[in-house]
Amino acid sequence: MKAAEAVIQCLKEENVNTVFGYPGAAVVPIYEALRKSDVKHILVRQEQAAGHAASGYARSTGKVGVCIVTSGPGASNLITAVAAAYMDSIPLVIITGQVKSTLIGRDVFQELDITGATESFTKYNFLVKDAKSIPKTMKEAFYIADTGRKGPVLVDIPMDIMEEDIDFEYPESVNIRGYKPTVKGHFGQIKKIIDRIKISQRPLICAGGGVILANAQKELEQFVRKSHIPVVHTLMGKGCINENNDYYVGLIGTHGFAYANKVVQNADVLILIGARASDRTICGVKNFAKDADVIHIDIDPAEIGKILNTYIPVVGDCGNVLSDLNKEIVPPQTEKWMKEIKNWKKDLHIERKPTDKVNPKYVLQTVSDILGEDVILTADVGQNQLWCARNFKITGNRKILTSGGLGTMGYSLPAAIGAKIACPDKRVIAFAGDGGFQMSLFELGTVAENNINIIIVLFNNSGLGMVREIQDNKYPGEFGVNFKTNPDFVKLAEAYGLMAKRVENDSEFNGVFKEALNSNRAFLIECIVDPHEKTF
């Protein structure tokens, strides 16, 4: 078969049934193969959205997300999305077209060295030079993307190679000499952990995005139940445990809760699971948990010891390590510690300053109260992101998707598209500010065309709220963050064929939200927010 058909056949071998893409001359052969196959193709409106949608899809299903774009500007438009996936360790396989192999390096039309450009933020990338290698390349691409510390893998295929004829045989297995991820924790280290926890007085679990990526929520919940150890989490770790759990404390970090950060500072043993101790979480290496023995469980050995001095390191998949711990764990006495924590939690101030506009924290709490368990929430970047993280409660199967590592504005809408296509039966709500929304609003076209029944809640505070907040706090006031001219977002959404309503104050929100839920249509709710509303 033609190599292009082989590419699509490889996707089918990997159980891929949906791809997000934007064609161009260099990928026409692949699109011909797509036309003949039953793989669903979602045409986006800009390539970056294809990447974010594949990311939302991957995070909602646990499968590898796939996107296909053309050479040159198509590939370069995708760069931000690839970097975002890399920073959050999301498994993606990205197929880019490339100019004819004989013309590479001659600055031809729509030529770009995408493999060179993305080298530092792809887990690995391939420039296919031999059409016969395509099945092996694709198999390796999926394997690398979906194992160990997951991440994006890019496959660049020149268009003449796509047209060659090859014999198709999908390899049974993959053997890469230099890549053998460790998934099972060393039993000696695990024993050390159990011994250390047994005698601890104020132990604490800090869960990160790795727990979500490993799908280890059940193992974590069991560990908490057996060990009686309280849990805090990072931004990316939100969703690691049901927030109604007695041992649940809260979000830590620069924008976390003060009482949760206090708990970290007072711990004597800190069990970091699937978290990389990012600067947002620890806000300063010298002081973070300085009196605690740090136990660091992570699948990436390079993260252990990178930021924090580790007392007991364990390399492995969190699900596996937690299962092993669950077999032997001996719970320490934590009643006194839990009492202290509950007292500190009482210090939590409910930040609901009266406002005559919409209070976004109230909106998130309302959404959290009204909705059921099968919900995927996507958040953009900035104030809206933290309002979501701090005020939306995780229960049941609820998930929150956001760009934590790279912090890419415009993530929310395309990620929600990917999530809804992946899970059509789940309720998907996308939150964004007017800044982030305008970075990807063209995807309203994709929403309308594919009848993607999501609710978009737009917090309009006429500018870049988070930067404004930083400028208000540290500098003489805001500068360069005001959107003096914003479109009428309601009219804009209606122009795309969505239903839309504007909400001017809290009392209106409840009714409009219920209307959106019952409409069974794509719905945009624009909430007018005070520009000086703060994160907390």
Add this chain to the structure above:
Amino acid sequence: MSVLVENHAGVLSKVAGLFSRRGYNIHSLTVGVTEDPEISRMTIVSIGDDYMFEQISKQLNKLIEVIKVIELSEESSVYRELSLIKVSAENSNKLLIMETVNTFRGKIVDMNEKSIIIEITGSENKISAFIELMKPYGIKEIIRTGLTALQRGSKLED
């Protein structure tokens, strides 16, 4: 450190890129094929503390093409460097130069009325010492390859 890598196009650039991106210095780097033509060996000299070395080897190991990273300590490895030195040589001091070259077990690989090219191999210190001794005669050009090294004893355990 000695790094075994798959002999793929672009590996050198990947490793160099990793060092520059993470802010580690490369004092010297040599690379060549090994007894297995699909595997190359890179010898990289970097200056830093234990934390840096641990991070460098972990980040190197993350690269898919990197098969193994070995720390080469001076006591348990053989270090070698090669240098070609073009020295001004009048007939009057050619003999003196040749005596020094012989003492250092070097070789003269090119000669004309004005200058000679000396080839010398050895440890970094030996080569630096030889270069110092050649300075008074007038050094026209030098090239040093940078260190390469192998662990002493039998083949790497696997």
